[in-house]
Amino acid sequence: MDKSKLVISNLEDELFLSFSGELTLYDIAGCQKIIDEAIISAKSVVVDLSDVIFIDTAAAIFIYKLQDSFSSKKINASIKCDSVKINDTLALAAKYKNSSSEIKKIKKTAFVEQIGITFHDYFLAFLSFMEFFGILFATQARDFKNPKNIRFREIAFEINESAIKALGIIALTSFLIGVVIAYQSAFQLKIYGANIFIVDMLGISMLRELAPLITAIVIAGRSGSAFTAQIGAMKITQELDAMRAMGFDPYEFLVLPRIIALMVAMPILIFVSDVMGVFGGMIVASLDLKITPELFLDRFNEVVAAKHFFIGLIKGPFFAFLIASIGIYRGLRVKDDTQSIGFNTTKSVVESIFAVIVCDAVFSIAFTNLGI
Amino acid sequence: MMNQIIRVKELKTIFDERVVHDGLNLSVGEGEIYGLLGPSGCGKTTLLREMVMLQEFSDGAIDVLGKGLKNIRSKDAQELRRQWGVLFQAGALFSSLSVEDNIALALREYTQLSESMISEIVAFKINLVGLKPSDASLFPSQISGGMKKKAGLARALCMDPKLLFLDEPTSGLDPISAREFDSLILKLRDMLSLTIVMVSHDLQSIYDTLDKVAIIDNKKIAYEGDLNGVSSSQSEFVKTFFKERI
Numbered sequence: 148m149d150k151s152k153l154v155i156s157n158l159e160d161e162l163f164l165s166f167s168g169e170l171t172l173y174d175i176a177g178c179q180k181i182i183d184e185a186i187i188s189a190k191s192v193v194v195d196l197s198d199v200i201f202i203d204t205a206a207a208i209f210i211y212k213l214q215d216s217f218s219s220k221k222i223n224a225s226i227k228c229d230s231v232k233i234n235d236t237l238a239l240a241a242k243y244k245n246s247s248s249e250i251k252k253i254k255k256t257a258f259v260e261q262i263g264i265t266f267h268d269y270f271l272a273f274l275s276f277m278e279f280f281g282i283l284f285a286t287q288a289r290d291f292k293n294p295k296n297i298r299f300r301e302i303a304f305e306i307n308e309s310a311i312k313a314l315g316i317i318a319l320t321s322f323l324i325g326v327v328i329a330y331q332s333a334f335q336l337k338i339y340g341a342n343i344f345i346v347d348m349l350g351i352s353m354l355r356e357l358a359p360l361i362t363a364i365v366i367a368g369r370s371g372s373a374f375t376a377q378i379g380a381m382k383i384t385q386e387l388d389a390m391r392a393m394g395f396d397p398y399e400f401l402v403l404p405r406i407i408a409l410m411v412a413m414p415i416l417i418f419v420s421d422v423m424g425v426f427g428g429m430i431v432a433s434l435d436l437k438i439t440p441e442l443f444l445d446r447f448n449e450v451v452a453a454k455h456f457f458i459g460l461i462k463g464p465f466f467a468f469l470i471a472s473i474g475i476y477r478g479l480r481v482k483d484d485t486q487s488i489g490f491n492t493t494k495s496v497v498e499s500i501f502a503v504i505v506c507d508a509v510f511s512i513a514f515t516n517l518g519i
Numbered sequence: 520m521m522n523q524i525i526r527v528k529e530l531k532t533i534f535d536e537r538v539v540h541d542g543l544n545l546s547v548g549e550g551e552i553y554g555l556l557g558p559s560g561c562g563k564t565t566l567l568r569e570m571v572m573l574q575e576f577s578d579g580a581i582d583v584l585g586k587g588l589k590n591i592r593s594k595d596a597q598e599l600r601r602q603w604g605v606l607f608q609a610g611a612l613f614s615s616l617s618v619e620d621n622i623a624l625a626l627r628e629y630t631q632l633s634e635s636m637i638s639e640i641v642a643f644k645i646n647l648v649g650l651k652p653s654d655a656s657l658f659p660s661q662i663s664g665g666m667k668k669k670a671g672l673a674r675a676l677c678m679d680p681k682l683l684f685l686d687e688p689t690s691g692l693d694p695i696s697a698r699e700f701d702s703l704i705l706k707l708r709d710m711l712s713l714t715i716v717m718v719s720h721d722l723q724s725i726y727d728t729l730d731k732v733a734i735i736d737n738k739k740i741a742y743e744g745d746l747n748g749v750s751s752s753q754s755e756f757v758k759t760f761f762k763e764r765i
Contacts (some may be wrong), residue, residue, distance in 0.1 A: 257753075380613075380614075384609065384611060384614065385607045385611035386611055386612075386613055386614065387609070388568075388573050388607060388611060389605070389607055389611040389612075390612070390613075391572070391573055391685075392571050392573060392598075392600065392603075392605040393598030393600060393605075393624075393625055393674075394571075394596075394597050394601055394629075395624075395628065508575065
């Protein structure tokens with residue numbers, strides 16, 4: 148601060164604060180310090196603004212606050228100022244300061260209240276998810292009653308978009324997982340000379356558990372997130388509103404085709420994943436354990452029952468339903484800001500992978516208890 | 520007595536704890552261009568969204584084309600939606616479809632018209648709103664804001680609705696396009712005998728097009744009637760908004 152802007156002088160009992168030049172928001176912090184030191188013993192203060200050329204609103208608020216603090220300390224204060232312009236600025240500050248000070252402070256919530264609010268929010272989120280399922284099933288029921296409403300073109304488009312185009316990545320991932328598992332277990336099996344059991348292990352684990360899970364995880368990351376982002380963006384650009392206003396039910400046009408497409412395509416993807424995973428294992432077995440592909444396939448035929456394959460496939464539509472419906476639900480929950488697209492996309496992937504794993508665990512227990 | 524196309528009675532809208540409308544009444548007659556005005560945040564767009572069933576209201580009644588919107592059956596609702604067109608603020612064209620397909624969509628879905636007939640209707644609507652035929656194959660991301668509005672209007676008109684809702688039709692347009700849009704709306708009203716409800720902030724557009732206005736202030740209708748009588752209103756909004764005209 149330019150020190151010359153504030154001159155403090157004592158005259159008998161009165162303290163003179165004489166400002167001069169341009170008084171702006173860059174000066175007020177420095178002035179505050181000087182004034183705080185000076186007024187300790189003062190009984191009466193005169194704020195002299197007669198030499199000030201210009202005052203900005205921040206400085207005006209500062210002067211106004213200064214007056215307030217004087218009166219709260221029971222110091223007589225007066226402002227000396229002739230310029231109409233400066234007085235106007237001061238009046239402006241006084242006028243809007245009053246109204247702005249009324250802004251409500253955010254209420255602090257107690258810990259217990261916070262817990263209550265959080266759980267209530269979870270409850271509402273659960274309700275809205277149930278609402279989503281309700282509308283979904285109602286739409287589905289209507290479509291089954293009136294099958295010409297089913298949008299086969301969109302379903303075909305979505306099968307291509309979110310499943311067929313994912314074939315490559317799923318094939319590659321499954322192949323690598325097959326290779327890795329075979330390679331790791333080959334090392335252990337060699338110790339016992341139980342080389343041939345690689346077929347049993349790989350066959351059952353791949354067909355029954357790993358292939359469906361890998362497929363589901365890749366699809367959740369790839370297509371589930373795409374659903375959320377697409378539908379979320381459509382919500383932000385009011386495309387969903389436009390559809391509703393034109394009488395096109397988004398559930399019929401956007402939601403059901405995606406869910407049905409994924410449910411149809413998932414078993415196919417799992418099948419590809421099965422083939423590629425076992426193929427990867429077979430290559431490792433022939434290179435590392437000297438089990439020829441012929442021997443591998445013979446043994447495979449002998450020990451891996453068809454039920455494992457079918458159990459794996461059966462899981463597909465269930466996983467697909469979870470992934471697609473969570474992805475779409477999250478998309479519909481997007482609010483009118485871009486940040487919530489990111490938030491909901493992340494949530495959709497995390498939640499759908501979690502749901503898939505929980506569902507897999509339930510299947511695992513159920514099938515084992517059923518003796519399948 | 521003119522036919523009442525829209526009637527709103529004692530409408531209440533409450534978001535969480537915020538009251539947006541409290542006992543709001545208005546009526547729109549056939550063939551009118553009806554404007555909803557008011558300070559920002561007064562719930563004009565909310566009211567418009569409630570009229571087209573995009574949002575639910577808390578209490579009261581809205582009748583559109585003789586049907587009450589509260590607890591409406593989905594079949595009736597679907598029928599209503601085919602009788603009106605809505606132009607959203609930013610056009611809200613379907614970004615995955617070309618302009619042409621956007622306009623043709625409702626025709627393809629709701630009618631059994633042949634493809635050649637549809638393309639003829641689409642070409643007519645494109646001409647009608649003042650777009651060039653060469654714009655038809657462009658996608659929404661490739662055209663300007665003004666063109667998006669025109670394309671949105673063409674889409675809203677594609678089913679030849681009786682009723683047209685416009686949400687700030689001239690906002691974001693340059694003054695020349697805005698005046699063009701105004702005269703377009705007047706022309707369409709005369710040609711197609713439309714009833715138009717619009718939300719607007721554009722003073723020029725308000726004076727050029729509107730037959731009747733409703734000013735929403737303080738959760739209620741502060742004034743309803745033609746523009747000449749607007750000065751009789753005591754609303755703070757009217758005093759500042761129409762300052763230069765009254």
